[in-house]
Amino acid sequence: MATGSPTPGAAPGSASRKPGELSIDATQVRVGVYVRIPLSWLDHPFLSSSFLVTTEEQVREIQALGLPVFCNPAKSKEKPLPNAALLAAQAQDEAAQQEKELQLTLLRQRQEAQRAAKAQRAEVMAQMRERLDVAQRQYIAATEQASGAFTQFGARPREAVEALTEVAGGSAALLLADPNSAIILIADKGRSQGEVMHALSVMTLALLLAKQLDLGEEALRQVGLAALLHDIGMRSLNMSIVRNPARNKHEQAIYETHCRVGAEQLMVQGGVVPPAVLQGVLCHHEAEDGRGYPRGLRGNEIPLTAKVIGIANRFDNLTNPIDPRAAVSPFEALGVMWARERSAFDEVLLQTFIRTMGIYPPGTLVQLSDGRTGVVAAAAPPQARLCPQVLVYDPDTPRREAIILDLAEPEVAQQLKVEKALRMQDRSEDELDYLLPRRKMSWFRGNNG
Structure with missing residues (x-):
């Protein structure tokens, strides 16, 4: 993957810098920096393309992608590292560098496996x-x-x-x-x-x-x-x-x-x-x-x-x-x-x-623990009643391509859960049109009894 060039899997417009963003090298990322990955969600290991980096593991994951990312200073808690400082630290010990390359190789292998798993999940979504x-x-x-x-x-x-x-x-x-x-x-x-x-x-x-x-x-x-x-x-x-x-x-x-x-x-x-x-x-x-x-x-x-x-x-x-x-x-x-x-x-x-x-019946609007909202698309299995499948609201993604997260999957369950159910009256029209598109269908003469 060439550093700095858009990848075939990049989402439309995702490789363009948005107002207020800085383009930084992956080596400048550290804990506390808010980043946006310029790739389709299928091509990176994270549940969202935009997020605040909170662990060193996430830093290594981003660096393993091998391409520049975007930083939003307004949402960051820390400034990105200067290029020179990290390059100097990398050059200190050749053995440490070799170890890092080995770890990056292993990470890339894991990312390939994650991409394959995401592709399989995308097929499940399509079905x-x-x-x-x-x-x-x-x-x-x-x-x-x-x-x-x-x-x-x-x-x-x-x-x-x-x-x-x-x-x-x-x-x-x-x-x-x-x-x-x-x-x-x-x-x-x-x-x-x-x-x-x-x-x-x-x-x-x-x-x-x-x-x-x-x-x-x-x-x-x-x-x-x-x-x-x-x-x-x-x-x-x-x-x-x-x-x-x-x-x-x-x-x-x-x-x-x-x-x-x-x-x-x-x-x-x-x-x-x-x-x-x-x-x-x-x-x-x-x-x-x-x-x-x-x-x-x-x-x-x-x-x-x-x-x-x-x-x-x-x-x-x-x-x-x-x-x-x-x-x-x-x-x-x-x-x-x-x-x-x-x-x-x-x-x-x-x-x-x-x-x-189910505890969260299909059609229930929910807020996830990371702040995103969605609609329950399938009830939770009996062995995990609090973990339904959720279609996630993302105005930048067409609904037909929206992510459907299975909160019962172990990898997802470690990071996300349903925080609470939401009331339809409290959500915006755009959000409701996205999550419940058929709610405005009108059929024949009115009658509920």
Whole structure:
């Protein structure tokens, strides 16, 4: 690698000096100097291209790269070493110089191994992006099919139910093949208020929970169909009532009729709608403590399908409410349901749902221990629940090429961890557009119930 010349792996514009920076030789780097490496992140061993040098090991790593770097004096705690001073120190002892060359050779070999590991990690990232793209295409196809079914429900309810049964039995299975992608698409829709998007979200979340209960294939299909249809009674209500988060007592009484109305509309279709689906639609707002509606059922009086849908429905309404200003992160939603609303849900089912989603569910905005922010792209493995995969926010890097850090990897885990979860309302529009690009998608008419 020629000293001072841009390398083939250099990021666009990274070899150009930015305002306020100094170009220095790698031999001038010491602890306390803030440096920027003019290479693509794949071509150096650090997790970020710009950082404050804090260890002698980092100094040696930078020198082993064999090219000039940029220094930002304003962010540095120490001035770079003068060239002459370090050259004199290197010339003092020939044996020490030989030892240093040997160490540099070993370091270069290690860096080559690290580059290879990064290339492999980049391939894993590409595969993850492809899975997300596949899940998105499947999700959109299911959305279109479900949208058509909801549109024709008033005129041809039997055909609509049959179409939604196909969605529940077909596309749900495809989404469940990659749960993390499915969940992040749900989280990503954020500010969308669509009837169809809400129904699909609740279906996917309910199926993910039902899958953990080892229900049979037919039971899973019925859970999926009931989740898709759970708010079908809303279509008979005035949308001004449905969309009003501050309903008065009279309006709330009208709103609560959607459970019974929906079940009655489905019941007249005869055997096309299984009893478990009717129960799920009728009872999805019943609460474990008896404070739900329409019948005030308690505990074991509430059908399992309705309990599962109730948990999924509440989670989606917390993360994607009618008023987007009231939205909470997936991480916060689980906390609200467990700490404040636990009495409304079957505690065993709620615990299972929380385990399924993970401590930091996909779609959660997080701050890392080095100050960078990101979004959880995949839940942590069971053996490392605090170590999810995080897509890192970097405005200088196209999102399609953004770094995805697996905090469960030993090398990464030694340097980084999730510091805290962040609220969407506290982040800038640019950051949200980067981390949650699908949150502004708008689908069909508004409805969350």
